[in-house]
Amino acid sequence: xxxxxxxxxxxxxxxxxxxxxxxxxxxxxxxxxxxxxxxxxxxxxxxxxxxxxxxxxxxxxxxxxxxxxxxxxxxxxxxxxxxxxxxxxxxxxxxxxxxxxxxxxxxxxxxxxxxxxxxxxxxxxxxxxxxxxxxxxxxxxxxxxxxxxxxxxxxxxxxxxxxxxxxxxxxxxxxxxxxxxxxxxxxxxxxxxxxxxxxxxxxxxxxxxxxxxxxxxxxxxxxxxxxxxxxxxxxxxxxxxxxxxxxxxxxxxxxxxxxxxxxxxxxxxxxxxxxxxxxxxxxxxxxxxxxxxxxxxxxxxxxxxxxxxxxxxxxxxxxxxxxxxxxxxxxxxxxxxxxx
Ligand code: NDP
Numbered sequence: 608x609x610x611x612x613x614x615x616x617x618x619x620x621x622x623x624x625x626x627x628x629x630x631x632x633x634x635x636x637x638x639x640x641x642x643x644x645x646x647x648x649x650x651x652x653x654x655x656x657x658x659x660x661x662x663x664x665x666x667x668x669x670x671x672x673x674x675x676x677x678x679x680x681x682x683x684x685x686x687x688x689x690x691x692x693x694x695x696x697x698x699x700x701x702x703x704x705x706x707x708x709x710x711x712x713x714x715x716x717x718x719x720x721x722x723x724x725x726x727x728x729x730x731x732x733x734x735x736x737x738x739x740x741x742x743x744x745x746x747x748x749x750x751x752x753x754x755x756x757x758x759x760x761x762x763x764x765x766x767x768x769x770x771x772x773x774x775x776x777x778x779x780x781x782x783x784x785x786x787x788x789x790x791x792x793x794x795x796x797x798x799x800x801x802x803x804x805x806x807x808x809x810x811x812x813x814x815x816x817x818x819x820x821x822x823x824x825x826x827x828x829x830x831x832x833x834x835x836x837x838x839x840x841x842x843x844x845x846x847x848x849x850x851x852x853x854x855x856x857x858x859x860x861x862x863x864x865x866x867x868x869x870x871x872x873x874x875x876x877x878x879x880x881x882x883x884x885x886x887x888x889x890x891x892x893x894x895x896x897x898x899x900x901x902x903x904x905x906x907x908x909x910x911x912x913x914x915x916x917x918x919x920x921x922x923x924x925x926x927x928x929x930x931x932x933x934x935x936x937x938x939x940x941x942x943x944x945x946x947x
Contacts, residue, residue: 609633609720610859611679613663613672613710614686616643618820619727619802621810622852623683624651624658630856634658637675637686639665646812666706672713680720681795681859684710685727687778689771689821694763699774707778711785714795721795723865725858726782728799730844730870730913731768731775737910746914747801747868751776779868798858799868802851803844803875803913806932808939816945826936829878830885831898831946839879839901842910844872847927847935854922863921872915873926879905885933892937897946 610627614620615636627634628651636658638644644660651658663671666686676682686706691698707726714721733749754772758765765773779799786797804822813819816827829838854871858864876884882901886893893900927935940946 608681608859609635609679611635611637611672611675611682613637613666613675613682613684613706615660616647616811617685618809618811618823619805619848619851619855620683620685621647621650622807622848623685623855625810626849626852626856628654628657632856632859635675635679636660637663637672639663650810666709667701669709670713671706672710673717676710676713676718676721678720679718680722682710682714682718682721682724683727683855683859684724687727688774696758696762696765696770696773699770700758700777703774703778704781708781708785711782711797715789715793718795723795723798723859725798725800725855726779727855728779728782728801728868729772729775730801730803730872731772732779732799732868733801733870733913734772734911740908742909743911744914745911747870747917750780783868796865798864798866800851800854800858801868801870801913802846802854803870803872804846805848805851806845806936807848807927808935809848813943816940823936827940827945830882830937831940833899834878834901836902836905839882840877840905840908842875842877842912843881844875844911844913845929845932846871846873847932850924850926853924854918857922857924861921867917867921869918869921870913870915871918871922871926872913873932874915874929875909875912876929877905877907877909879903880907881929881933884929885937888930888934889937892946 616638687703688699732751735749751772754769757769758773892898
């Protein structure tokens with residue numbers, strides 16, 4: 608079985624490619640430039656001709672994926688802007704939406720063998736209105752329309768994460784709309800996976816913490832650098848990078864996943880609680896003052912939780928706990944010499 612992975616050099620995508628190869632799939636990874644594929648060629652060299660790399664320069668161009676989708680049995684669409692250089696919301700929205708619709712269009716025209724397409728969406732396409740002072744639970748019936756509205760009104764002035772949420776919401780909606788419109792003419796179905804923050808060791812070549820992808824940068828900032836109480840009290844929901852990769856592979860063949868959007872989340876906590884847990888797991892790093900302890904007695908009130916029942920029911924495997932995630936994540940930072 609041959610699988611096209613777009614955005615193959617990304618943090619999560621490298622784990623998806625690795626998991627696919629470990630499970631015996633053949634992979635075609637798409638990246639934006641030959642240079643971006645360099646690390647991939649080195650890292651996955653032991654897999655020989657089980658993996659190949661193609662360049663898709665501009666995913667906003669019509670037909671960008673026309674060649675890449677030929678002769679593959681399934682697609683994992685992961686390319687989407689997470690950190691753009693300017694304040695224009697279109698820098699997120701255009702590549703997110705056109706990239707997603709574009710790869711579906713290409714699959715419709717040229718993907719004769721494609722049976723399933725997995726779109727890496729996000730809880731960003733789910734998160735709705737927050738209510739101060741109470742815990743809101745979101746599930747797959749919710750959509751990030753609030754972010755879309757804010758971006759419509761505020762444009763470039765909207766907060767970066769709101770622009771990101773709008774881009775993921777519009778991209779996932781566009782995917783479902785496309786599928787609905789063409790369902791009588793296509794032989795593949797669609798799965799959207801909606802992870803919250805993804806944490807765990809990176810397979811990317813990173814020199815300094817600033818090279819981390821967004822979610823791991825958030826982890827680094829909130830674990831390794833002093834933060835004000837409001838940041839420490841803020842909520843995050845999490846899943847390990849290995850588990851979101853396993854879910855991507857399982858989503859290629861799991862019958863019940865077809866036609867579904869699925870939250871893949873292990874749980875919710877606050878950053879201070881995360882520090883408290885890290886301090887109990889690695890007292891050495893805190894005794895030596897390498898990691899900041901924060902304010903251990905801050906309230907633990909959660910602002911939002913993503914209900915993970917559907918994903919657990921469909922895929923039925925146990926996710927790594929926050930303890931396991933933290934042990935691996937801190938070991939990764941340590942090995943890179945970032946906790947000196
Ligand atoms: P990365 O930033 O590591 O990966 C993003 C990938 O998308 C890279 O391959 C990047 O290519 C590509 N990309 C970004 N912008 C463009 C563009 N304009 N045109 C073509 N390719 C582009 O992030 P992650 O691995 O974290 O994210 C992968 C996917 O998972 C994304 O769709 C993201 O929204 C989603 N996601 C991530 C979560 C997380 O916590 N990490 C949580 C929920 C969803 P290049 O290197 O060339 O820029």
